[in-house]
Amino acid sequence: MEVYVNLQRRGRYTLLATCDVNLLGKTFRDERLVFEIRKEFYMGSRMSVDEAIMLMKQSAIVNMVGRNIVAKALENGLIHPDAILEISGIPHAQIVRL
Numbered sequence: 001m002e003v004y005v006n007l008q009r010r011g012r013y014t015l016l017a018t019c020d021v022n023l024l025g026k027t028f029r030d031e032r033l034v035f036e037i038r039k040e041f042y043m044g045s046r047m048s049v050d051e052a053i054m055l056m057k058q059s060a061i062v063n064m065v066g067r068n069i070v071a072k073a074l075e076n077g078l079i080h081p082d083a084i085l086e087i088s089g090i091p092h093a094q095i096v097r098l
Contacts, residue, residue, distance in 0.1 A: 002021045003019060003052045005051075007055060016059040017063045018066075019064070033087050053076055060098060079093045
């Protein structure tokens with residue numbers, strides 16, 4: 001399983017945006033939200049889910065979308081199940097450590 005990761009510096013914080021590779025460039029809608037998996041934000045290096053998890057552990061802010069990456073973050077105790085938002089069945093979660 002692979003994901004895209006885009007690692008950025010935002011002031012003194014590190015922001016990691018990551019998504020399952022099959023979601024890049026897609027748009028999802030439900031009754032209240034429109035969620036775009038924009039290449040400008042998510043596209044960066046392509047790597048394994050396990051490598052992305054290692055980067056998550058070192059990042060202050062993480063934005064993740066996709067079944068594979070969110071499930072692995074949950075499995076590693078990085079997010080709580082109640083923090084997962086689903087948009088058209090696609091899981092999305094964030095981590096903020098300030």
